[in-house]
Amino acid sequence: MEDIVRLSHLIDKPAPTACPGCGHLVFFRIIRECLDELGITENAIHANGIGCTGVHRAWQNHGYVPLTAHGRAAAVATGIKRTNPDTFVYTFQGDGDAAVIGLAETLNAAYRNENICVFISTNTVFALTGGQMSWETLPGQKTTTTPLGRNCDLTGKPMHLPELICEINPDVAYAARGTMNSPKHIIQLKRMVRNAMEAQLAGEGYSIVECMSACPNNWHLSPLECREHIEKNVLPEFPLGEFKKRGAQA
Amino acid sequence: MKKTLMKGNHAAGEAAVRAGCMLYAGYPITPSTEIMEHLSARMPEEGRVFIQAENEIASIHMVGGAYCTGKRAMTATSAGGFSLMQEFTAYASDAELPFVIINVVRSGRGIGSLEPGQDGYRQSVYGGGNGDYRNIVYVPNTIQEMVDDIYEAFDTAEKYRIGVIILTESSMGQMMEPVIMPDYKFMEGQPEWAVTGTHKWDRGSDGLGLKRKAWAEKMERMTAEMQRWEDSGLEDAEYVFVAYGLPSRSTGEAVKALRAKGEKVGFIRPQIVSPFPAKAFEKVNRDVKGFICVETTEFGQMVQDLAITVKKEFDRNVPVNFYPYGIGVPSVKEVLANYEAVKAGGYKEVF
Numbered sequence: 001m002e003d004i005v006r007l008s009h010l011i012d013k014p015a016p017t018a019c020p021g022c023g024h025l026v027f028f029r030i031i032r033e034c035l036d037e038l039g040i041t042e043n044a045i046h047a048n049g050i051g052c053t054g055v056h057r058a059w060q061n062h063g064y065v066p067l068t069a070h071g072r073a074a075a076v077a078t079g080i081k082r083t084n085p086d087t088f089v090y091t092f093q094g095d096g097d098a099a100v101i102g103l104a105e106t107l108n109a110a111y112r113n114e115n116i117c118v119f120i121s122t123n124t125v126f127a128l129t130g131g132q133m134s135w136e137t138l139p140g141q142k143t144t145t146t147p148l149g150r151n152c153d154l155t156g157k158p159m160h161l162p163e164l165i166c167e168i169n170p171d172v173a174y175a176a177r178g179t180m181n182s183p184k185h186i187i188q189l190k191r192m193v194r195n196a197m198e199a200q201l202a203g204e205g206y207s208i209v210e211c212m213s214a215c216p217n218n219w220h221l222s223p224l225e226c227r228e229h230i231e232k233n234v235l236p237e238f239p240l241g242e243f244k245k246r247g248a249q250a
Numbered sequence: 251m252k253k254t255l256m257k258g259n260h261a262a263g264e265a266a267v268r269a270g271c272m273l274y275a276g277y278p279i280t281p282s283t284e285i286m287e288h289l290s291a292r293m294p295e296e297g298r299v300f301i302q303a304e305n306e307i308a309s310i311h312m313v314g315g316a317y318c319t320g321k322r323a324m325t326a327t328s329a330g331g332f333s334l335m336q337e338f339t340a341y342a343s344d345a346e347l348p349f350v351i352i353n354v355v356r357s358g359r360g361i362g363s364l365e366p367g368q369d370g371y372r373q374s375v376y377g378g379g380n381g382d383y384r385n386i387v388y389v390p391n392t393i394q395e396m397v398d399d400i401y402e403a404f405d406t407a408e409k410y411r412i413g414v415i416i417l418t419e420s421s422m423g424q425m426m427e428p429v430i431m432p433d434y435k436f437m438e439g440q441p442e443w444a445v446t447g448t449h450k451w452d453r454g455s456d457g458l459g460l461k462r463k464a465w466a467e468k469m470e471r472m473t474a475e476m477q478r479w480e481d482s483g484l485e486d487a488e489y490v491f492v493a494y495g496l497p498s499r500s501t502g503e504a505v506k507a508l509r510a511k512g513e514k515v516g517f518i519r520p521q522i523v524s525p526f527p528a529k530a531f532e533k534v535n536r537d538v539k540g541f542i543c544v545e546t547t548e549f550g551q552m553v554q555d556l557a558i559t560v561k562k563e564f565d566r567n568v569p570v571n572f573y574p575y576g577i578g579v580p581s582v583k584e585v586l587a588n589y590e591a592v593k594a595g596g597y598k599e600v601f
């Protein structure tokens with residue numbers, strides 16, 4: 001019962017400003033559920049991304065740090081964790097935030113194997129600014145800056161962040177990609193989030209979980225159509241799975 | 251307490267340790283690097299955190315991460331490194347987050363040159379990032395004063411919840427002087443603004459930033475309380491020199507030499523330039539003929555704050571003279587020659 005009360009402030013106090021069907025809401029809810037289940041909600045600090053992952057009131061709860069500029073969350077989280085090793089520290093960032101403008105901060109935190117959790121909610125666009133191309137935009141995907149569809153000959157191909165991080169530092173504790181488009185996938189995603197959190201609690205080092213998230217607003221699809229779009233178009237480009245399992249030898 | 255001979259940058263790093271700094275994150279840049287090198291050994295020795303970051307954007311954000319949880323943190327940099335930190339200083343100002351940066355200024359634009367200069371003034375004083383904000387800026391002119399300023403800087407930053415910059419020059423970092431190191435101290439308790447698992451940051455999170463009125467009140471209070479300068483000979487001065495940092499040392503010598511010759515010259519040395527020590531000017535002879543600003547910039551930076559202060563202080567238009575010393579540290583001879591030229595009407599007032 002207490003868990004339900006606690007989660008309720010995500011939804012009703014104050015009213016969420018994110019769109020109905022937003023994938024960030026699902027991913028963030030899972031993160032909060034796992035914090036509650038592990039009993040660490042009140043010892044957790046959240047360094048936010050700038051984007052829809054940062055501006056909407058739904059994410060601004062306990063331990064929320066609003067001072068991170070666009071892309072710098074992993075550096076802020078590093079400073080928090082290093083001086084507060086007993087506090088649980090995580091980031092919640094978009095694909096533009098973590099993989100485009102903040103790529104240096106993201107990769108370097110992983111390179112150092114900082115004992116933090118990085119949660120990236122990838123909706124394949126810069127959602128907050130109105131749906132421009134991000135490095136995760138699908139080949140051929142129309143965005144407001146790729147009006148004819150993404151031409152990878154000119155822009156490069158979609159970036160696969162968890163895989164890239166395993167290349168940069170094979171010693172990270174955990175790296176995985178999930179999605180939120182079906183109950184089955186949500187259960188899988190939650191297991192990934194739990195793994196990432198447990199890795200930090202055990203002092204194993206850096207973990208990253210990317211969630212392929214729906215953005216009905218910028219995809220110009222209904223929440224239901226978003227689910228199918230993820231299944232049909234997103235997952236073939238961004239395979240689900242664990243790229244680094246906990247305890248696995250590098 | 252014992253005096254030890256120390257290099258400026260090493261003394262600066264050690265002062266931060268004594269002041270209870272718990273995290274140092276930085277990226278090497280000449281002429282600030284010895285601060286980082288000193289701390290790479292000293293911080294772990296004291297059980298504190300040292301991080302060599304990937305760049306200055308990351309290093310200052312690490313400082314912010316630590317400070318928002320109530321842990322004293324600092325970085326040091328110069329030139330383009332300080333430029334990269336301006337994104338953060340704007341955010342921190344909006345969030346009323348304290349921080350401490352030692353800016354060991356080298357002269358020039360862009361990559362510039364390694365010689366000493368003072369053209370980091372404007373960027374340090376006026377924020378440097380977007381939005382209208384100020385940092386508190388200490389401008390010591392000896393290594394001992396720098397040590398004392400750094401020791402105080404953390405308390406000041408926390409008291410006003412504002413960014414504090416220690417503005418020094420490359421020669422100050424490289425030269426050696428005897429110093430007395432203060433005792434170890436630590437932040438007392440946990441500040442009420444510190445972020446914890448049950449307490450989110452209390453400012454700026456509504457996206458609106460500071461309320462203007464509260465900001466104005468704070469700045470007014472801070473301006474009144476942080477007036478700090480040294481002066482001499484103001485009551486009967488015909489000309490008043492104004493200089494800070496290393497140029498204030500040669501200017502001080504020049505003033506003494508002129509006084510010994512019977513010249514009626516006065517001197518104001520700001521020890522903090524932001525807020526500017528406007529109060530110092532109340533003591534100046536009402537019949538003063540002019541002010542002479544000595545600074546090592548190309549076009550004049552502090553001279554603008556000086557000119558505004560003089561305009562406010564006097565009913566008539568008192569000339570403010572400035573000779574652009576460019577880079578380095580002006581010699582006593584140069585300052586004296588400049589004085590003669592001003593007196594003879596050889597230099598036009600710039601303001």
Ligand SMILES: Cc1ncc(C[n+]2csc(CCOP(=O)(O)OP(=O)(O)O)c2C)c(N)n1
Pocket residue numbers: 049050051052053070093094095096097098123125126127128129134
């Ligand atoms: C330095 C800087 N440049 C640009 C912006 C504008 N901006 C805000 S959010 C954003 C993109 C966010 O994309 P993403 O991280 O994918 O988050 P989403 O909104 O999709 O959740 C941009 C470009 C900014 N805030 N700061």
Ligand code: SF4
Pocket residue numbers: 017018019021022023024052123127128214215216217218
């Ligand atoms: S625009 Fe997209 S990412 Fe942003 S709140 Fe709406 S659905 Fe979510």
Ligand SMILES: [Mg+2]
Pocket residue numbers: 051094095096121122123124125126127134
């Ligand atoms: Mg996005």
